[in-house]
Amino acid sequence: MTAALTDRTVRDVAVTAEEVRRALGAVLDPELDEPITDLGFVRSVEISGSLAGAVATVHLRLPTSFCSPNFAYLMASDSKDVISALPGVAKVVVELDDHHDSPLINAGLAADAGYRGTFRHEADDSLEELRWTFRRKAHTAAMERCLTELLRADPTLPEENVGTVRLGDLPAGRTKAALVRRRMALGLPTEPAAVVLVDHDGRPYPPDEVPMALRRARSTRISIDGNAHFCRGLLRTRYAGSGADQTDRPEGAEPADHHHVLPFTVKEIHP
Amino acid sequence: MVEHVGLPRLEDFCWIATQEPNVHGGLAVAVPFMHTRPRYFAQIIGELIYWIGEDRIQFSSDYAIWSPRWLIERFVDFQIPEDMTEYAPLTVNQKKKILGLNAAKMYDIPVPAELQLPGADETATGPRQPERADLAGAA
Numbered sequence: 001m002t003a004a005l006t007d008r009t010v011r012d013v014a015v016t017a018e019e020v021r022r023a024l025g026a027v028l029d030p031e032l033d034e035p036i037t038d039l040g041f042v043r044s045v046e047i048s049g050s051l052a053g054a055v056a057t058v059h060l061r062l063p064t065s066f067c068s069p070n071f072a073y074l075m076a077s078d079s080k081d082v083i084s085a086l087p088g089v090a091k092v093v094v095e096l097d098d099h100h101d102s103p104l105i106n107a108g109l110a111a112d113a114g115y116r117g118t119f120r121h122e123a124d125d126s127l128e129e130l131r132w133t134f135r136r137k138a139h140t141a142a143m144e145r146c147l148t149e150l151l152r153a154d155p156t157l158p159e160e161n162v163g164t165v166r167l168g169d170l171p172a173g174r175t176k177a178a179l180v181r182r183r184m185a186l187g188l189p190t191e192p193a194a195v196v197l198v199d200h201d202g203r204p205y206p207p208d209e210v211p212m213a214l215r216r217a218r219s220t221r222i223s224i225d226g227n228a229h230f231c232r233g234l235l236r237t238r239y240a241g242s243g244a245d246q247t248d249r250p251e252g253a254e255p256a257d258h259h260h261v262l263p264f265t266v267k268e269i270h271p
Numbered sequence: 272m273v274e275h276v277g278l279p280r281l282e283d284f285c286w287i288a289t290q291e292p293n294v295h296g297g298l299a300v301a302v303p304f305m306h307t308r309p310r311y312f313a314q315i316i317g318e319l320i321y322w323i324g325e326d327r328i329q330f331s332s333d334y335a336i337w338s339p340r341w342l343i344e345r346f347v348d349f350q351i352p353e354d355m356t357e358y359a360p361l362t363v364n365q366k367k368k369i370l371g372l373n374a375a376k377m378y379d380i381p382v383p384a385e386l387q388l389p390g391a392d393e394t395a396t397g398p399r400q401p402e403r404a405d406l407a408g409a410a
Binding site for chain 1: 278280281285307314321322354356357
């Protein structure tokens with residue numbers, strides 16, 4: 001085999017860091033319902049080539065050293081899965097940096113020990129249940145955003161009446177598109193005649209329960225939006241310059257989001 | 272008194288506190304959002320007034336971090352943004368209660384007679400459908 005042929009072969013099979021980042025865009029922070037790439041959680045992506053295929057090494061970082069170990073593991077192991085699925089990748093190393101459970105999680109990832117194998121007696125029953133909990137919350141928040149937009153646009157619309165609003169009544173746009181995606185994730189119908197305000201199983205509410213259902217959904221949405229921005233701020237404070245890796249989040253945005261310099265000294269230095 | 276009003280778990284705090292008439296929400300950590308995230312704070316206070324009512328919310332200062340005078344002054348002037356039509360504007364009476372009269376009542380701190388809140392522990396909100404609580408369903 002000539003040198004030129006070898007070079008080309010390596011290029012043909014090896015993935016690029018860009019492709020790895022794109023794949024990581026499918027990994028969500030379960031609680032914030034956003035890709036880890038938008039949140040700035042991907043610290044570095046390195047590709048080293050070999051004839052057998054590429055070795056992808058990814059470092060992840062989180063807003064605090066005490067973010068939920070369950071969520072941290074879930075994002076890290078999802079990262080390993082999506083990269084492993086890319087053609088031309090022979091080996092994937094995913095490491096979570098600067099977390100109190102980094103040694104445990106990284107060892108578990110390296111050994112493909114799985115969630116229970118990694119956390120052993122500290123593990124909850126099922127990560128899958130955790131995923132569903134947050135998929136449901138994401139749907140709840142998306143539903144409320146659509147209905148509150150309607151209520152704000154039409155002050156004469158009584159809260160009790162939003163229980164009969166159908167998907168077809170919602171104006172096209174980002175908010176509605178997000179709701180349709182969340183409904184698909186839960187296996188709920190997405191045709192125009194489908195009622196918007198439904199429980200996790202797709203059941204609409206009786207009229208007298210509509211205001212309470214909307215109000216509960218609202219507190220869920222406010223929590224998710226608030227925490228999404230709070231976590232972004234914590235990451236920027238913890239890792240100088242990490243704001244450049246974050247994508248702005250329109251939901252819950254405020255003017256201060258564009259002032260990335262906080263009047264605090266960064267206490268942790270991570271060269 | 273639950274400080275931070277449960278943040279970052281506002282929704283859980285609201286849902287639990289609304290079913291327990293002796294639970295009060297302390298605004299530590301929440302109030303300073305008036306500065307950086309006023310719309311977020313507006314929604315926090317709007318939710319609290321709905322779920323636990325104006326009689327069970329208390330100002331807190333985070334005094335160890337800063338001198339709290341600016342928080343009090345900003346809260347006196349604070350108002351829900353007009354486009355957030357899902358919340359009623361904050362009233363002067365609500366602000367008085369949150370800034371001190373609720374605490375005066377809870378801790379028996381003397382205040383001028385005309386400011387004294389009624390002695391009977393009758394809040395407008397109180398428990399809502401406790402049988403539908405998540406915990407009740409799981410039992």
